Amino acid sequence: MVLQIPRPQSINQSKSDNSQKSSDFTQRHIGPNADDIQKMLDVLGLDNLNDLIDQTVPPSIRLAEPLDLPAALSEYAALGKLKDIASRNQVFRSFIGMGYYDCITPTVIQRNILENPGWYTAYTPYQPEIAQGRLEALLNFQTMIIDLTGLEIANASLLDEGTAAAEAMSMSYGVTKTKADAFFVSQDCHPQTIDVLQTRARPLGIKIIVGDHQSFDFSEPIFGAILQYPATDGNIYDYRAFVEKAHAEGALVTVAADPLSLTLLTPPGEFGADIAVGSTQRFGIPMGYGGPHAAYFATKEKYKRQVPGRVVGVSKDAQGNPAYRLSLQTREQHIRREKATSNICTAQVLLAVMAGMYAVYHGSNGLQAIAQQIHQQTGILAESLKQLGYNITNEYFFDTLRVDLANRSLEDILTACELQNINLRIFDHNHVGISLDETTTTEDIKDILNIFAASSPTPSTSVTPPAALPPHLSRESAYLTHPVFNSYHSETELLRYLHKLESKDLSLTTSMIPLGSCTMKLNATSEMIPVTWPEFGKIHPFAPQSQTKGYQILFEQLENWLAEITGFVGISLQPNAGSQGEYSGLLVIHQYHESRGEGHRNVCLIPTSAHGTNPASAVMCGMKVVAVACDDEGNIDLDDLKAKAEKHSSELAALMVTYPSTHGVFEEAIQEICAVVHEHGGQVYMDGANMNAQVGLCRPGDIGADVCHLNLHKTFCIPHGGGGPGMGPIGVASHLMPFLPAHPVVNMGEELSMGAVSAAPWGSASILVISWMYIAMMGGDGLTDATKVAILNANYIAKRLEDYYPVLYKGKNDLVAHECILDLRSLKKTAGVEIDDVAKRLMDFGFHAPTVSWPVAGTIMVEPTESESLPELDRFCEALITIRQEVAEIESGKVSAEDNLLKNAPHTAASLLTEEWNHSYSREQAAYPAPWVKDNKFWPAVGRIDAAFGDRNFVCSCVPMEAYS
Template sequence: MEGIRQSISFADRHIGPNPDEVGQMLEVLGLKDLDALVDKTVPQTIRLKGSLQLPEPKSEYAAIALLKEIASKNQVFRSFIGMGYHDCITPPVIQRNILENPGWYTAYTPYQAEIAQGRLEALLNFQTMIIDLTGLEIANASLLDEATAAAEAMTMSYGICKNKANAFFVSKDCHPQTIEVVQTRAIPLGIDVIVGDFQTFDFQQPVFGVLLQYPASDGTIYDYRSFVEKAHAVGALVTVAADPLSLTLLTPPGEFGADIAVGSTQRFGIPLGYGGPHAAYFATKEEYKRQVPGRIVGVSKDSQGNPALRLALQTREQHIRRDKATSNICTAQVLLAVMAGMYAVYHGPAGLRNIAENIHNLTVLLAEGLKRLGYTIGSENYFDTLCVELGDRNLKEILQRCQARQINLRIDTTIGITLDETTTLSDVIDLLEIFALSDSLPFTVEELAPKSNSPLSRTSNYLTHPVFNRYHSETELLRYMHRLQAKDLSLTTSMIPLGSCTMKLNATSEMLPVTWSEFGKIHPFAPQSQTRGYQVLFQQLEEWLAEITGFAGISLQPNAGSQGEYAGLLVIRQYHQSRGETHRNICLIPQSAHGTNPASAVMCGMKVVPVNCDTQGNVDLDDLKAKAEKHKSELAALMVTYPSTHGVFEEPIREICDVIHANGGQVYMDGANMNAQVGLCRPGDFGADVCHLNLHKTFCIPHGGGGPGMGPIGVAPHLVPFLPGHSVVQMDANNPKSMGAVSAAPWGSASILTISWMYIAMMGGAGLTDATKVAILNANYIARRLESYYPVLYKGKAGLVAHECILDLRSLKKSAGIEVDDIAKRLMDYGFHAPTVSWPVAGTMMVEPTESESKEELDRFCDAMISIRQEIEEIELGKVDAQDNVLKNAPHTAESLITSEWNHPYSREQAAYPAPWTREHKFWPAVGRIDNAFGDRNLVCSCLPMEAYSQG
């Protein structure tokens, strides 16, 4: 309409280079337009015919309004369901300054520790909190959820135990979702899960481990000491799934003999979010430190001898040990662990105990009132949960009264009521009136005097470290959190050009809905009649992802990329079993594959057979054919990444898939590089049977410093019946072939799915396709600008790369004694996070700029890399000492530069301000280069005394 001007679209804001800059970059590449680039990059045989059939893109305002309308279909009841999920209060200072702060949520996994000291310290606080509360010696930096942490404990126990048993005992008093996930994990490993009553189990059947719930799912507090002794007597390891808040009042698991403790820290200030994301914990004895799954933050020292934090014992992780790894988990829930740890810092030991005692006292009041009303309480030993026996009362009438007051209870053969931090005296009165079947009570609550009823009172101290006792005013806590944030390089600082990790824009409009109460305050087991908004969100997102990938079915349940790999392979395993081909257990994996791939295959009971790559970095087709033919009768699957991990669209991908299918196998495609495919090609069209999608990469869920992640899977039509189910909400009631649950919550970390929904809704099909084209353009522009300084290791047929490129630095070791790590650390002095280092090829850097970075930022990164190459040339020419130079001594901290003595053959100015932009905005690394070996030899994974941090 005349007079009305079209406003700038969201896609224009998401994509970094403007049209003029796109033209300039294309000119450098000698190409006329983006379509010409795509034609030379993506094989014509797999190109999408037509365009993505998605809704027209919406403006940020319109998308938010539409999602708000969808959210309004959810009903926020007061949920007293429990089962490991509790409403809680997120302190506003933590919500605003961590959860909603891009300085925290856009950072990457802290592999470059010198520029990640803030969140490493926050994670060390989390580990210390867990060690103190559980009474065990070592804890990791979080896992995905309580159920998968329990499953990890099972497999760790299986690997450690020496009694050669293959049975695992699980108490029937564990949360049902935990039991189901443990059973799912056990089946492919040949582990026999015995679910039974711990009070009658006599250990006549040998077991390698046991799992107990503390307090039990129905709220009962059991004294497990004699049972633990019996388990140890037969050589079994004991895992206790414990509610961490209850441990402020109850004897910790470590003090009654537990070998492992797991659980969820969700009630430490993390919203319910219809199931996630939440940070699970995992604690154990120090003797098992090399078997612990996930990441461990440890204390080491830097080049100046100051305390410095890093991820410790990485040699036990998947990317190193591959199929020998104890777990495929490389994902933590960092952002949520940081929040949970800060919740403990905010409240301190006295505050946490006060919250726990208040919840317990209200529970005692409720119990006394119910008894006065004639009800029987299942156990007299409880913390926050009551099991109410109805007798001859009418359940239907009670439920009607619950509905009228918008209250959810746990309904089973008895009624469960779990109180939480948000519960008030008014809530207790409401509950009593419901059970009284009257709007008035025959007594006053003042008559119900609370009294302690715990038989296992805690006597040991916890959270004694100063960090949990000095930041209780908001002023002090705010400053502490800001000091930590300032030590971390995030996307608020500069580009994070990590290959295969897709650190793109996480737009504010995408993040806003995460904290809406309509999404955040929903219990994962609330009746689906109350979650119609979530169901609309799931349906639309599944349809959109199916259209983008070309698959027939999507499961949103896997709550990490590693979980997606595992779930995808389980689907394939279940498919083969349904056809009577249980013998198919060989998984072909190219040597270039992600490190989690082999570990995932082993967890699914498969045997890994590596496939060679050729000199161009592609899958060696001859070797693939030979091994597929050799293992024809046992072939289960091929795991392949596309574009390849080497950053190239392999031409014969259709033929690769055909080879596997011809030999009876299925093709699992790792979706880590989906950012190069969206709108251009679809894995479901060119032969993949399963593909997992990293929503925290391609679809804009932020990395959160190393989590949360989401790894939904898409599958071809014949695999749809085998997608994950969930018994608690009867997801698989009409699907008997389902493999069961792989995550604790039915739809994984549901609340962050709003981010990907917003991204797709605002981009639309054309915007998503343009983003992919520009991602490929940006990578090729960097490759072209740098190739005369650093050779690009692999290229496609037309001399171009996909959305990432590998820079070959190996010759520099011979010519100048410079290692890839030296360049990574020197980049910090220029204000950049290093690209992916020494993976998938040792001695290289893999660069992925994404579509969100402007040409100006790309040029700044290229200028930094070129400048570093010139610094290396001075070493090669003998102008600079081979050991005492700006690269070997990088990164340079402010402290190292203001010392009175300066004995280096280069100036302070050259060290600190190597490029013009560093004078305008200087990001200072918090510590000097960290001594990794020292940290592993002297493992410390809890907080040091405050005096150790001389810099504050």
């Protein structure tokens, strides 16, 4: 007998139906249960979720049919299906190199950082008092990079080596005084880096000169150059003469350097480089078929205000203690907008933390020992291959050899490789490359030699190789001397250090993080587990596609699902951050106009409410930004849009629009807005930041958008990782498909493609399993239900708080979308309370502040997501209500305007445990402002941080231990 279990109904039909959900996993992902959903609907005066959606989302854009996605799977079934897909991948030993190496992730780091939600569910450290652990870990990373590169400052990481090189080119272009528009790229750079540079240069009118640095005569003026160290084929060159000539011409020199090699080689800063970039992937981060990995960017201190991305710096708190924060935040793209030279507003934080901790784990001696072992093994391999009659074309090398095949055919070598489950790099029919790594064993070397030996006896691997590093480039300077790199080499000590840092950070393991436009929702354990499966993690991004059939299935299914969800025909998974997605989407549009002989179309219309990265991305694509006004309700001013579109009709390239709007409202006129732009020959780019309010209800492709980027780290559950990684794939209409990203190493893209926008062909491929799991476990009904509850939760918060804080923007029926903006501007007038005072006081309640002063100064934007339960929503509302009552006491004169709970927030344990207490409020009021706080108190690690002091006294590396005494 087989039990017939009926499929649960959707949660949105009627009051009685609210007790049912789409799948077992949906019930775990969506926070409110059926009874709580009904309670919230009652507060809103609505019968069911359909009523809410009918009154919130314009009927003209609503989907007529449910999403056509596979039925939802249980967590167990989804993991089983994905394991079957993973088994289609073949994990060969890859000695391909090209910036990617197998490595050993110390298990204490894997378990306690990579697999730990206390690290991966935290948000960008914009509220530094509750992010001291992450900030310290990032400062360790920056110190490691400064020490290894020999330069003065480093940022908190970038996306990958290719895009870091592009950022270096852009920075060089912006700061050099020369009028040259050409950038020299050594032909010895990795091919993916060269291609990304060419992609970035094209719309800016920068000429890329690819050539041999040894013969380049500087007859054509250049503003900058980039060199690979060691070169992509393994050769190690002395670049000092080239650097001197470039500087004489007024150009800046960037060196793309392997950081592990810098433990043995003279660092770039010591031979004159202005910028150093590269990847820290081999510092304990799995290859993951391309990512995510933390790139690095280091330069001279005089360029500190031009450095792309984020820089962690040291300041002090209200008690005078050292404290960390993001420094020089005036550089953030949300502020600089169209004046920005970069659209990067993120970092690869989780991966940078891992790489920095790899250095903490090993210390300078450990890193040097790893590098020396790899180099020695490479030397043994080189000598043994010579004994077999092969010519090694490298005079000097670190870990990579270029082998002349002489009389052996490439086909013979590749056949032998396949029998040994080994991948080598193919340069051409006569040359292959071999790159060794931390995991290489003597047995691996013997297997490689067997491939080349054919019928000859295999040489001994016990030979002593001659020195293969240039003697004049041997490193003599010390590095990683700070105590942090010399104190935690036992697992006990490192475990405690990691736990100490984790305890200083507020993450989703503590409480909700209600940031508007950032969608901090559940990152389910079942979604995360496959990330560390070796079938996904141990694959080189340039492994033959015959070995990656599982990944290809994963990509195809995810692309199809995202196409169905968005209403687009084509999807590219290559952009590895939201900023990259924005850039790629606009570049697709740029290429489309070029192909039609309308390359003069360069005006990009952008509403004044847009994300700051929008205008920055437009400028990077060579577009001219024209602002479009918003009306008093926060909607795009249709009359102003029409006037601007008419005025710039002949040169109109695109409109960038966020939907629902950045103000948290479903604009009724969105289809007309798209039609106006199309009427004047432009294309519509939709920023997908707010897709969490669209999935299952409406689709960008149906609304009228031509291209849209998706933040998988928002809507589709890839965790924020403390500020990264992210993924920003784009969807496009059929007419834009020919222009999607390509790649120089892997066969993808069409003839009209824009080129590569990321170093790896599918971006950060290994974390795509997270979004695959999410969609597979939710199904179409579950995804739709999640969207509806996200809208419900936001409206419930807006309703509960509207008597205390005005809701700035609402839709036609007095409702918001999935987020709401609360207006706190009056508090400054009535009580002298700043928006930051409220943000810091929320920390005493155990909450991260909502998005502060954006998109409107003096407001907070709240997005609860669908994953937060009703009790948690109520705790958050009660915290804000209590704070409003505390403000009222200031307004009435009962409490001092200078010395009060808000101005002194956050309250640390140390600030309360003092003998003297001279405040008008009690210690208990400060520490335990609500009953639930006593049960689960999160203590801010430091008091309020002095931001101005940190910028005046800029320090971006580990401070001496005396500073803490």
